[in-house]
Amino acid sequence: MEESRRTIIHTKTVVMHVCTSSAALPPPQLTLGPHRLQVVRSNKVLRIKVDNQLTWKQHVTSTVRSGAYRLYMLHRLKSFGTPADELKGVHLTFILPSLMYASPAWSSSPTSTQQQQPENVQKRTCRIILGPA
Structure with a gap:
């Protein structure tokens, strides 16, 4: 060897x-x-x-913070009149991958509150792209 x-x-x-x-x-x-x-x-x-406790609190928090930070970019593009199709592309390219990175490894273990946090970022994304309901 x-x-x-x-x-x-x-x-x-x-x-x-x-x-x-x-x-x-x-x-x-x-x-x-x-x-x-x-x-x-x-x-x-x-x-x-x-x-060291094998919880996902810090990971979910940093992931959601990163996704929420990227929503600012989406919001700015919307304010410049970017079409919804292009905003969707920005979401699929920059926001969704950061929220979903390695999710098969961690997505089944967080608490229900932690599972809801990435979903809330997704909902905010839809409101930005589609406008208020």
């Missing part, structure tokens, strides 16, 4: 102690050579925010 020549960079390596127990357990103190690794409560892995 061929030896891997990759090195682990201690400044880019973190430790996340995953524990769903209600008892507070101290996180492990791990080192890489002489360097102690930073212990974090959450971390992004392939743009998915994972926390």
Whole structure:
């Protein structure tokens, strides 16, 4: 078997102690050579925010914030008289992918409130594109 020549960079390596127990357990103190690794409560892995309780609160919050921020672009385009078909294209290109990224991995686990938040962004998108009902 061929030896891997990759090195682990201690400044880019973190430790996340995953524990769903209600008892507070101290996180492990791990080192890489002489360097102690930073212990974090959450971390992004392939743009998915994972926390040490395995909840999706931070991920859903950041996803919804990103989608809502992009609604401003849609709103501005609408104010310039952009046709609804083009606004729909902007939605399908810039807003929907950010809301749905990796949703098969996380969409079944959030609370009902967390599941409603991306849907609310979608509803706001429809109101911008189609106008008030």
